[in-house]
Structure formats: C-alpha cells, structure tokens
Amino acid sequence: xxxxxxxxxxxxxxxxxxxxxxxxxxxxxxxxxxxxxxxxxxxxxxxxxxxxxxxxxxxxxxxxxxxxxxxxxxxxxxxxxxxxxxxxxxxxxxxxxxxxxxxxxxxxxxxxxxxxxxxxxxxxxxxxxxxxxxxxxxxxxxxxxxxxxxxxxxxxxxxxxxxxxxxxxxxxxxxxxxxxxxxxxxxxxxxxxxxxxxxxxxxxxxxxxxxxxxxxxxxxxxxxxxxxxxxxxxxxxxxxxxxxxxxxxxxxxxxxxxxxxxxxxxxxxxxxxxxxxxxxxxxxxxxxxxxxxxxxxxxxxxxxxxxxxxxxxxxxxxxxxxxxxxxxxxxxxxxxxxxxxxxxxxxxxxxxxxxxxxxxxxxxxxxxxxxxxxxxxxxx
Amino acid sequence: xxxxxxxxxxxxxxxxxxxxxxxxxxxxxxxxxxxxxxxxxxxxxxxxxxxxxxxxxxxxxxxxxxxxxxxxxxxxxxxxxxxxxxxxxxxxxxxxxxxxxxxxxxxxxxxxxxxxxxxxxxxxxxxxxxxxxxxxxxxxxxxxxxxxxxxxxxxxxxxxxxxxxxxxxxxxxxxxxxxxxxxxxxxxxxxxxxxxxxxxxxxxxxxxxxxxxxxxxxxxxxxxxxxxxxxxxxxxxxxxxxxxxxxxxxxxxxxxxxxxxxxxxxxxxxxxxxxxxxxxxxxxxxxxxxxxxxxxxxxxxxxxxxxxxxxxxxxxxxxxxxxxxxxxxxxxxxxxxxxxxxxxxxxxxxxxxxxxxxxxxxxxx
Numbered sequence: 001x002x003x004x005x006x007x008x009x010x011x012x013x014x015x016x017x018x019x020x021x022x023x024x025x026x027x028x029x030x031x032x033x034x035x036x037x038x039x040x041x042x043x044x045x046x047x048x049x050x051x052x053x054x055x056x057x058x059x060x061x062x063x064x065x066x067x068x069x070x071x072x073x074x075x076x077x078x079x080x081x082x083x084x085x086x087x088x089x090x091x092x093x094x095x096x097x098x099x100x101x102x103x104x105x106x107x108x109x110x111x112x113x114x115x116x117x118x119x120x121x122x123x124x125x126x127x128x129x130x131x132x133x134x135x136x137x138x139x140x141x142x143x144x145x146x147x148x149x150x151x152x153x154x155x156x157x158x159x160x161x162x163x164x165x166x167x168x169x170x171x172x173x174x175x176x177x178x179x180x181x182x183x184x185x186x187x188x189x190x191x192x193x194x195x196x197x198x199x200x201x202x203x204x205x206x207x208x209x210x211x212x213x214x215x216x217x218x219x220x221x222x223x224x225x226x227x228x229x230x231x232x233x234x235x236x237x238x239x240x241x242x243x244x245x246x247x248x249x250x251x252x253x254x255x256x257x258x259x260x261x262x263x264x265x266x267x268x269x270x271x272x273x274x275x276x277x278x279x280x281x282x283x284x285x286x287x288x289x290x291x292x293x294x295x296x297x298x299x300x301x302x303x304x305x306x307x308x309x310x311x312x313x314x315x316x317x318x319x320x321x322x323x324x325x326x327x328x329x330x331x332x333x334x335x336x337x338x339x340x341x342x343x344x345x346x347x348x349x350x351x352x353x354x355x356x357x358x359x360x361x362x363x364x365x366x367x368x369x370x371x372x373x374x375x376x377x378x379x380x
Numbered sequence: 381x382x383x384x385x386x387x388x389x390x391x392x393x394x395x396x397x398x399x400x401x402x403x404x405x406x407x408x409x410x411x412x413x414x415x416x417x418x419x420x421x422x423x424x425x426x427x428x429x430x431x432x433x434x435x436x437x438x439x440x441x442x443x444x445x446x447x448x449x450x451x452x453x454x455x456x457x458x459x460x461x462x463x464x465x466x467x468x469x470x471x472x473x474x475x476x477x478x479x480x481x482x483x484x485x486x487x488x489x490x491x492x493x494x495x496x497x498x499x500x501x502x503x504x505x506x507x508x509x510x511x512x513x514x515x516x517x518x519x520x521x522x523x524x525x526x527x528x529x530x531x532x533x534x535x536x537x538x539x540x541x542x543x544x545x546x547x548x549x550x551x552x553x554x555x556x557x558x559x560x561x562x563x564x565x566x567x568x569x570x571x572x573x574x575x576x577x578x579x580x581x582x583x584x585x586x587x588x589x590x591x592x593x594x595x596x597x598x599x600x601x602x603x604x605x606x607x608x609x610x611x612x613x614x615x616x617x618x619x620x621x622x623x624x625x626x627x628x629x630x631x632x633x634x635x636x637x638x639x640x641x642x643x644x645x646x647x648x649x650x651x652x653x654x655x656x657x658x659x660x661x662x663x664x665x666x667x668x669x670x671x672x673x674x675x676x677x678x679x680x681x682x683x684x685x686x687x688x689x690x691x692x693x694x695x696x697x698x699x700x701x702x703x704x705x706x707x708x709x710x711x712x713x714x715x716x717x718x719x720x721x722x723x724x725x726x727x728x729x730x731x732x733x734x735x736x737x738x739x740x741x742x743x744x745x
Contacts, residue, residue: 278453281483
C-alpha cells in the first residue's frame with residue numbers, strides 16, 4: 001500500500017512536470033502564431049491573449065474634404081463614416097489630439113467658426129455649418145472605438161512578397177536540403193565501414209572522428225573559407241556559392257553524423273550481416289539492402305538534428321554566402337527585418353512563424369521513425 | 381562429392397592465443413556430423429572457419445576436393461543457420477528466403493519456384509507475406525532453415541539452432557531437422573551444439589571437442605561405449621561416469637587394479653607389463669552399477685548419503701571410504717534403499733573402463 005501511494009504521488013509529479021513543460025513550450029509558439037494572424041492595428045495596441053475579445057482603440061480619421069460639402073436645408077454638410085468598411089462601435093470622439101475623448105458618441109461638438117461635428121455610435125459623422133466651409137483638407141476626427149477581433153493573412157502576404165521572405169525561404173531550402181542529405185550519405189557509408197569492415201587503422205580513424213567532434217567551428221571558419229576560395233579559383237568557381245556552404249555544413253556535420261551512425265550500426269546484430277555475407281551479398285549489397293533500411297531511425301534522427309542546425313544557422317551562411325537577394329537565407333533576412341522593421345510586430349511575428357514552420361514539419365514528419373523499433377523479430 | 385576435409389587446421393588470434401590446434405577431420409558426403417563440447421571449446425569457431433566467416437590461421441580446408449581457405453563464404457557452397465536465426469527483420473519471409481538467390485541474380489521464376497518448394501517442405505506457405513516479428517520462435521527457425529535450403533548448398537552448417545527454443549519446441553524441431561536430413565540424403569550437415577541429447581539423437585558421427593582439440597570422433601554409441609579418454613567418458617552420459625583413482629596391480633589379458641577405496645577389481649582389458657604399479661583411472665557409469673546380492677563380490681562399498689528419486693530411476697549418491705568424490709549409482713525404478721544404508725555395488729566387467737595415468741583409455745580397438 002505504501003509503495004503504491006508513493007508510486008501514485010510520483011506519477012502525479014511526473015504528470016504535472018510534463019504538463020508544465022508542455023505549457024511552457026507551447027504558449028510562446030501559440031502566442032507567436034496568434035500575433036502573426038492578427039490585424040496590425042490591433043496587434044500594436046493589445047497583447048495576443050486578448051485576441052478574441054473586442055479591443056478599444058484610439059484612432060484618427062480625416063473627414064472628407066470641404067470640396068464634397070453639400071447644401072441641405074440652408075446648412076453646408078459633410079457626411080461620411082469614420083470606420084470605413086471595418087466593423088466597430090464608436091464610444092467617444094473629439095476634434096483635437098489634445099482632447100480626443102471630449103464627447104460621447106451622438107453628442108454634438110461645437111468647433112471653430114460655428115462648425116458643428118456629430119459622430120454617431122455606428123461611425124457616421126456629420127459636419128455642418130451655416131456658412132460654406134473653406135480649406136482643402138478635411139477635418140480630423142479623433143475617436144475611440146470598440147473594435148471586434150479581426151484575423152487576417154495580410155501579414156503573411158506582406159512578408160512573403162514585399163519583405164522578400166519568400167525568396168529567402170527558397171534560399172534557405174536550397175541551403176538546407178543538400179546540406180542535410182550530403183553528410184548523411186557520406187556518414188552512412190563511413191559508419192558502415194568503421195563498424196563492420198576490417199582494415200588497418202580503423203581504431204585510429206574512429207578516434208580521429210571523435211576528436212574532431214570537439215573542434216569549434218568558429219576556429220575553422222576563416223581558414224576554411226580561404227582554402228575554399230583558393231581551390232575554387234583553381235576550378236573557376238566563385239567565392240560565395242551554394243556549393244561552398246553545402247561543403248561547409250557537410251564538413252561541420254560529418255563528425256557527429258559518423259559518430260552517431262557508427263554507434264547505431266555497430267549495435268546491429270552481427271549475425272544478420274554474417275548471414276547476408278553467407279548469402280553472397282557484397283559489402284555494398286549489405287549496406288544498401290540490410291544496413292540502410294535497418295538504420296532508418298538513426299538516419300532520421302540525425303537528419304532532424306542536421307536540418308534544424310543548418311536551418312537555424314546564421315554564422316556559416318554569413319561567411320559563405322553573399323548578402324544579395326539571391327543568397328540571403330531566412331535567418332539573415334530576419335536579422336535585416338529586425339533592423340529595418342523592428343517596431344512592426346505583425347511583420348516580425350509572421351516572419352518568425354514562417355521560419356519555424358519547416359522545422360516543425362520536419363520534426364513531426366520524421367518523429368515516428370525515432371520511436372519505431374525496426375529490429376523487432378530479427379533476433380531472439 | 382561434397383566431402384569436407386580439414387587438415388591441420390589452426391586458429392590463432394591476433395594476441396597469439398591459439399584457440400584451435402591441428403584439427404584433422406574427414407567428413408564424407410551425406411554425413412550428419414555434430415560438433416559437441418563444453419562452452420568455449422571452439423566448436424562454434426571451427427564451424428565458422430568452415431563457413432568462411434572466421435579466417436583459418438593454418439592448415440587447409442577442402443570442400444568437395446577444392447581448397448577453400450581463401451574463398452569467400454558465398455562461394456564455398458555452404459549455407460548456415462544461426463543460433464539467433466539472423467533473419468532480415470525488414471523483409472517478409474518470402475524475401476528472406478529469396479535474398480540469396482536475388483543476390484545471385486537468379487531468374488524471378490526460378491526464385492519463386494524454389495522459395496515455394498522450400499516453404500512447402502517446411503510448412504511455411506501461409507506465412508510467406510509476414511515479417512519475422514509476426515512469427516513464433518519455431519517458425520522463425522524454420523524460415524532460417526528454409527533460407528539455407530533454397531541455396532541448395534553442398535554443406536549445411538547449423539550453429540546451435542535449437543538453443544533459443546523452449547523445451548517442447550526443441551524436441552519437435554529436432555525431429556524436423558532429422559526428417560530434413562532424411563529427405564536430403566546427399567547433403568552433408570555439420571551441426572554445433574552443447575546439448576549431448578541433440579548430439580546423440582541426430583549425429584551419424586560426433587566430434588567431441590575440448591579446449592581447441594578433438595577428443596574423439598565416432599558414432600554416438602561408440603563414444604558412449606568406448607570413450608577414448610576420461611574427458612569423453614565424463615562428457616557423454618548423464619549423470620557423468622564415476623572416475624575412481626586406482627593402481628595397476630597385475631597386467632596381461634586381464635588387468636587387476638586396486639581402487640583408492642581398497643577393493644581390487646579385475647577388468648577384461650589388456651595391458652602391457654610396463655604398466656605394472658602405475659596409477660590409473662577406473663571408470664564405471666552410474667547406470668551400470670547394481671546393488672550386490674549377498675554372495676557377490678562387491679567392487680565398491682559405502683554409505684548412501686543422498687537419494688534423488690526421478691520416478692523412472694533413482695540416483696544414489698554413495699560416500700565410499702578412501703575417496704573424495706561420491707560415487708553415483710543409477711537404479712531403474714524406485715528402490716527401498718534409505719539414506720544412511722550401507723550398500724555394496726557390483727558391475728558387469730565388460731562395462732568397466734580403465735584409463736592410464738594420462739587419462740587415455742587402455743582399450744585399443
């Protein structure tokens with residue numbers, strides 16, 4: 001009894017901790033997403049958690065210019081609606097920025113030169129005067145309105161088009177996909193050789209790979225770039241190309257990839273490989289038909305690592321790629337946006353959400369391979 | 381045709397440890413050979429050397445008259461069944477069996493025909509589309525055997541194929557293997573096991589190994605009846621043979637020895653006069669010891685210190701004065717003997733064994 005009580009208490013703690021972590025991780029993402037689809041005016045005045053309630057906004061609208069005045073019953077009148085096409089309810093209004101809330105909706109405000117302004121709750125306004133109104137610019141009307149929640153994809157349209165995020169999204173994919181596939185291919189071959197083929201110096205080679213794991217990439221960036229340029233010049237390849245960054249990411253990803261995959265492949269049952277050898281399979285056959293299918297979980301988990309790392313990378317992209325529209329990756333574009341549009345939350349949140357959408361897809365697409373036990377049934 | 385011949389075969393590991401020493405063995409086509417021995421005796425290593433998975437450090441291995449020391453496993457004309465089955469987990473039963481033929485680029489129709497034939501033989505036809513994980517242990521083992529059959533090898537190699545099965549299934553599969561052998565009288569089979577029941581029931585000839593040496597090669601009954609040394613005598617048969625230190629008293633066509641317990645025993649075994657007075661080992665199997673009648677001259681006398689009743693037989697553990705180990709006597713059925721009783725034991729002289737000081741048998745035939 002004591003044990004079971006203890007156990008259930010522990011289970012409760014585990015559940016609470018998991019719940020806490022899930023909430024901690026989910027709330028910022030949800031906030032980002034909700035912010036990114038809100039109307040930009042609403043976003044600037046209230047937090048995302050109020051997204052579903054009406055918000056009170058102080059707005060300003062310029063009435064139609066006096067040129068549109070008409071004569072009615074001996075009065076000169078300008079009519080219109082401050083809310084335009086959008087929904088909402090005006091509660092108060094005023095005629096100057098100093099006193100934007102002087103009058104309740106429906107009241108009549110006396111302005112200069114006998115001009116009267118009336119704004120109704122539905123936004124209709126009426127400016128009337130006994131003499132003809134002068135001037136070319138319309139009267140400014142300050143009003144406070146209760147605006148219902150409004151969701152829109154306009155932010156996404158804007159960042160993908162005008163802000164150039166669409167192009168840099170493609171650039172990022174151009175960098176990331178080959179920079180994920182190339183190291184996995186090389187590493188899988190190397191891992192099989194290091195795990196199952198006997199050749200002199202194998203142990204040293206493994207030790208060298210493990211040693212390379214601790215080399216900080218910041219240290220090797222510039223030498224790498226210089227030697228790439230020298231070799232590139234020899235072959236007539238420009239200094240900043242996609243090939244360069246693919247090779248750089250491949251190089252930086254390989255030690256971990258080889259290490260992870262070798263450990264996994266070395267753990268596969270030896271009898272399966274021996275059996276294939278007796279069956280007449282060459283090393284290449286064994287690799288292709290036995291090892292690759294069986295290592296899929298390991299390949300997938302490394303693919304997730306490498307993909308996320310390359311996708312989120314800014315440093316290597318800055319060194320190996322140019323800053324022009326054709327080569328700027330998403331992280332670089334985001335940094336530019338932070339500088340130029342730092343106050344425009346709707347743009348930043350939409351951009352941020354676009355950058356995380358691909359990693360999320362990759363993770364959810366491949367995560368089932370992480371938990372699938374492919375080996376069940378092969379050996380007792 | 382598909383003889384297997386080992387001449388002075390050796391296995392030395394990189395650290396100079398010699399695990400197999402000068403193995404000489406001649407296996408005829410169609411024979412069922414069982415390698416048996418205690419754990420670590422090298423029986424699996426020897427099988428793996430024949431298969432080509434383990435390199436041969438010295439000597440020659442011939443299969444079908446051809447030296448195959450440096451020929452890869454797939455070209456030796458062998459097929460191997462592994463202890464853990466070693467099925468390809470991501471392939472269906474059909475693909476598992478077809479794999480070697482696909483590698484060999486055999487025509488699709490031929491592959492299909494052979495796989496279905498083997499599946500028929502092993503009653504695997506309903507399971508051809510399943511993955512190994514959806515099969516029971518016995519079925520997996522049959523797939524492993526099927527995978528060997530489709531290759532039509534000259535030599536089948538079995539590496540402890542039954543040790544992962546439960547007891548009932550083991551008996552059933554053992555009989556299946558015996559049937560398989562009968563249906564393919566021309567194929568040579570080499571079978572490794574540590575279980576002497578498997579060895580005794582399946583083998584045409586048993587090769588008994590110990591610490592990298594062949595102790596004796598012969599039919600199961602030959603090993604039981606005429607063990608060449610103490611190791612073989614104690615390994616074959618359960619419970620193990622009683623070995624009692626003794627001294628040779630007189631030599632000739634019949635040999636008289638005096639046991640450490642004091643009794644003198646005469647055995648119908650020929651010894652040379654040079655053996656006179658030398659220490660030796662006297663052996664008698666528990667099932668050959670009988671409780672003596674009043675008039676008989678007993679070869680052993682002692683007090684029963686422990687009794688195991690198995691129903692079909694009773695095992696008496698007898699403390700004999702002057703001896704360190706207890707003597708075991710196996711009596712058929714249940715007997716009225718009680719713990720603490722004094723018993724006198726006799727044995728048929730033809731069933732007695734005598735080994736010299738180097739533990740080799742005095743019997744020469």
